[in-house]
Amino acid sequence: MELLDKDLSSIQEVRNLIRRASAAQKVLADYSQAQVDALVEAMARTGEANATRLAEMAVEETGFGKVQDKITKNLIASKHLAESIRSMRTIGFISEDPVKKMQEVAVPYGVVAGLVPSTNPTSTAIYKSIISIKAGNAVIISPHPSALKCISETVRVLRETLQSLGAPADLINVMSQPTLEGTSELMKNSGTGIILATGGSAMVKAAYSSGNPALGVGPGNVPAFIERTADIKKAVSYVLMSKTFDNGTVCASEQHVVTEHVIADQVKAEMIAQGCYFLNEVETAKIERVIMGPKGGLNAKIVGKPAVEIARMGGLEIPADTRVLVAEQGRECVGKQYPFSWEKLSPLLGFYRTTDAHEACELCLELLNYEGAGHSLAIHTQNDDLVREFALKKPVSRLVVNTPSTHGAVGATTGLPPAFTLGCGSVGGSATSDNVTPLHLFNKRYVAYGIREPQAPSLAQAAANQSSATEMDIEAITRMVIERLKAL
Known part of the structure; x- marks a missing residue:
């Protein structure tokens, strides 16, 4: 009964988090590009400032990897990521073509479900939080249970950063009771806009079969x-x-x-x-x-x-x-x-x-x-x-x-975008082959003005069409009369 209670509690927590995230995202929806960029820059500075402490926590809790290398990953997910997306337009009108008289408007998914593995816990949490907010979304982190403490601390410092700038803290949140049932609810809930799945093959497949849009990563070999x-x-x-x-x-x-x-x-x-x-x-x-x-x-x-x-x-x-x-x-x-x-x-x-x-x-x-x-x-x-x-x-x-x-x-030594969600394309069962960036976390609304008048048939063409139709009718009637005369 205790396990059942924990599972039910986890599911209810997720539903509460989605409601809070949705409310916070509605506030973010009124932010300008400059205001969103200010949040992102502050979050990146927080990630950089806490890179060492969070790396130490990750190694101590999971037993995986090396502190120095996890520091590097935290810096890639914060400082280097922010640098690469600094000029990216992701809020409101993002492009305009005066010749074609077309405009593009970024439309956020709303709430991002971010699944975070134990192998890269703090860096992935920083990365998914930054790209989600840059694209105008709130994010809820589903942490691997064996990395709950370090991921929760990462979320805590990022939430404090948002609050210090007057933004809703609930733009970033984390499940405190990670269970398979709770994570399943997060992926399947109608309040979830898109899933960023980084983890085992089974979890990635579950994300793609959830009924919500998903971007997942298969195994590397x-x-x-x-x-x-x-x-x-x-x-x-x-x-x-x-x-x-x-x-x-x-x-x-x-x-x-x-x-x-x-x-x-x-x-x-x-x-x-x-x-x-x-x-x-x-x-x-x-x-x-x-x-x-x-x-x-x-x-x-x-x-x-x-x-x-x-x-x-x-x-x-x-x-x-x-x-x-x-x-x-x-x-x-x-x-x-x-x-x-x-x-x-x-x-x-x-x-x-x-x-x-x-x-x-x-x-x-x-x-x-x-x-x-x-x-x-x-x-x-x-x-x-x-x-x-x-x-x-x-x-x-x-x-x-x-x-x-x-x-x-x-993307540390190449021109590829810095990312910790690396799409594997259709051959790998993924919806993208890109390194995932904020550009993958919003839809586009197209505004298209008429630039050509519709072409109506000319009177001469209409008359020709009518004449052709009349000739066809006469020929058909003539054939029918001949066939009946033969039958007599």
Whole structure:
């Protein structure tokens, strides 16, 4: 009975939050672009000022990742995000074409349901709050239960910031009793305008089947192809920088290194020189058992943990300065029975050798189609023609070139918009292939003036049409008379 009470209480809390958010959003609807921008800038400053404290809380509560890297993620979600959207028009009339005599008006969704994972809790909460309000919406955060404290504290400081500027605090809120039933109510409630779903595949699918508009993110399973023309030392450093960032908890981090036989030994030697430990066959089998959880999926105990700790889980003692565990995989080792071909959310990499770029292209395709279709792929090469070939054939929404995949995909080292919701397109079951920004959180109302007079048929054309119709009638009557005479 206690569980039932908690579930019912969670559902009622969500309904109350939606009513409060709707009322707050009605106030925001009367704000000008300048007033909304002032809120966003203040929220970004708050995120930046609290970046370290919130990162420490996140690591302490969840046990995932590294404090320094979570600080970086908090800064991307606040300072860098605000910089990238500063000039974006999102309120009222947002564009006008004097030639076509058309205008566009931004129409907010109203209330955004923001699902926030435990792997990137505080940064995702900051990011979703800022883009929601920038687009004229209120937002209700559904936190992962294992990150409730740090997410709630993030929301608290953002609410205080809004209040200090005279805006309604209920523009941002968070469920205090996160349950599956409560989150389901948040997604399905008619008062919810749109869902931003960042989390497991089951939650994303639930968002898309809720009956409300949704933008979700599927799993990442990023291959990194190091091609023969690549700067091997730099390529390896980028892969390891990305893979060890927050201990691999970002879905855009590399999961596999794919390279060509002609340079494979050089790539392997460089990876070892930069802190990788290549597992032998026996050790690989032990770590595979650690990767696989009791129900056959990914073992949550390895997520965001350092390589040395994961090795100990498998009964291995490895050098203390090991950054990443690597297992060489045969060309055929892709699928459920090969855990190193999965998305591992930890400093673990599969290592594949291929004959040439064509075979590497096919292998990357297999890895993505197994898991991670629509997400991201990294390539290290000086061959721009090959980049174009990959861009045309790979089922991904982001192809990042000569940069760490994690940093490139979220917009830290590329021109992509800073984001922690990375659309996977239709191939990945997502409604967008974009890095989600405030532009995805409002509809457009079009104002269109008449610019051409309707063309009425001319008198001559009307007479010609009438004459043609008359001739057709006479011909039809004549044929009918002839047919009847023949019958006599």
